Amino acid sequence: MESDELFINMGPVHPSTHGVARFKLRMDGENIKECTPVIGYLHRGTEKIGEMKTYLQFIPYTDRLDYISAFPNNYAFVKAVEELAGIEVPLRAEYIRVLTMELNRIINHIVSIGSLLMDLGAATMIMWGFRERENALQLFEMLCGARMTFNYIKPGGVREDIPDGFMPKLNEFLKDMEKRIDDYEQLINGNEIFHMRMKNIGVINAKDAVNYGWTGPTLRGSGVDYDLRKYEPYSIYPDLDFKVCVRNEGDSYARFIVRMDEMKESLHILRQVVDNMPASKEISSAEYGIAPMTGTPTGVSTYFPRIFTPPAGEVYSRIEAPKGELGFYVVSDGTTKPYRVKIRSPSFCNLTAIPSLVKGLKIGDLIAAFGTIDVVLGDVDR
């Protein structure tokens, strides 16, 4: 039955568009005939800023891309700079970096699952999740003084060493988190209504997902075994034992389950990192005048030279951020500032599939599907 078309402007101010996403919806009653995402409400010109700041000055700007998980952003840019300049990083610094990134992956997935459930009307998960997230944020605060925008990972190493009392608290968090993930599963996984809302909704097959440029947990939910930590290993990931979580269904539920499983894998990784953390206090490389500094409050800190000039050249460096493949293409002309910084952000590529994902579904399914592809608008608009 055809009825009059209803045009709805969903967003940019709307409770469940995760910030400032906007969807132009052509509706037939409750059914979506066409959905057009409109982005750009959070555009800050980060890539252009990259050309006007020195390499070190640009690191804080990367924090603000995907503000839910800032450590991987830091790392992705720093990794590009290190590849450009050929800096060797001490092992302890790499361990600390992986530690922060995996912790960040856990809280990213907590926020993702929590806000998905809140959009579906069950607000309990986000409150439970934020209780654990708070513990993780306190750990970050101990580490670098900031809770969300860290500016912690620097070329050649990390800014400061792990403070006293951090490791016991981290161990406590890991032990606690294990129980909490079981709690989450009890709360959500067996819920009949949740299954009704998620299964066979927003289905995308592996081929389409790859063609849309999907990466990360969203792609792995469609049965593609693709994880840069495993297949283009960087940092200390080759030494770590973890498995890539893949589900074959390709629906919203599969993407949700992949995130749940990844949290467990991250816990597993973190335990290995804690066990194998090198005892040396070397947290930054000695090249380019980057030198360890002793006598600071945390014991060891790092001195970075103001003038940091990598040789001319270009590099594309990518990592597996919690949301997917985060790539930085950095061109250096041998001066103190990059000639060009291009950011390949996972949220942007994942968002592009929304129109085909929700076509013909109900408005409630748009919320569910949008929640499972886990978009942060700071990452989309850059």
Next chain:
Amino acid sequence: MWTGDIMTEIPNGYELIVFILKFIGIYEPINNVFESFGLEYLLRIIIVVVEIGVLFVFILLTVMFLTWMERKVVAMVQARYGPMVTGPRGLLQPVMDGVKLIGKEDIIPAKADRWVFTLAPFLIFIPALLVFIPLPFGPSLIISDLNVGLLYIIAISAISPIAILMAGWASNNKYSLMGAIRAVAQDISYTIPLALSAIAIVLLTGSLSTVEIVTAQSGTWFGFIPKWFIFLQPLGFILFLIASIAEMGRIPFDFQESESELVAGFFTEYSGMKFAMFFLAEYAHLFSVSAIVVTLFLGGWSVPFINFLPAGLAVLVPIISLGAFLIKTYAIIFFAMWLRDTVPRMRIDQLLNLGWKIMIPLALLNLLATAILLTAGVFK
């Protein structure tokens, strides 16, 4: 079984007030004064107004308490404190909310239908109070024992979708309109199983009067199972409970609002006191629907083992009955709040499927089974 002499003597709240006045010994003098002016009807009107006033004040206080309770229950589930600052453990929070909402600007959107927009909150609020009239809170604690009480309740509840549709249409907002349409579709599909499972109760009691339904549930089988209709109508109870949660418009059936999809559903455009009236009506609805569930299936105010009470304490029976009624009602309310914290919202088509394809056939089946068993004499 305690229904006692006092029950037959005092059928409703009006008579109760007269009884109390007579008991204190001031009814006759007052009546004489009014009669000397030829205004004996005025006294009756005053008593009725007082009676209704007491009920409405009670309902409004309950509603305020419920908003606080909801926040506290949600907070408990979600490992938070909830309101803690205003008053002991935040008990005065509803008062502060009221003050805040009265202080808000009352915005009517430029292209809204002003009259309908203003009328809608009243039209939803007043039926939410009127539905309490044939609800027995205890022996003789009832405004009026209508002989069509149950029919009245269902009929009055059926007004609220009209008010919601008015609000949604008059707001001239697409989200409001969609919320209103959803609410109406939902109300229609859930009033039917609700009424059908209530009819099974009417078959059992042979009366639509709420007082008679409650009286039929007093006493016990074999001395330990209370004669509540939940044991005779387990399927009916489940259907009625699900349908009433849908009627209340709460998660998992809160489609009239569904804030993550439709911003705030039909009251997106409302602010200030008009918004507060929707809010209060929602909680009055929560209380009334829970009270109806208790009246129909959980024995209302009847207390199963009241006959063990020493004879000297029989005076306490009305108070105990009122307490029992409130405890049972709050148990249902707690269930609804607990449900809200645990499950996500369904999708609108899934909700309608559940209503039309599962609940209505089951309710009809339940009705048929009840009728057959009744004819076979099983329930006698």
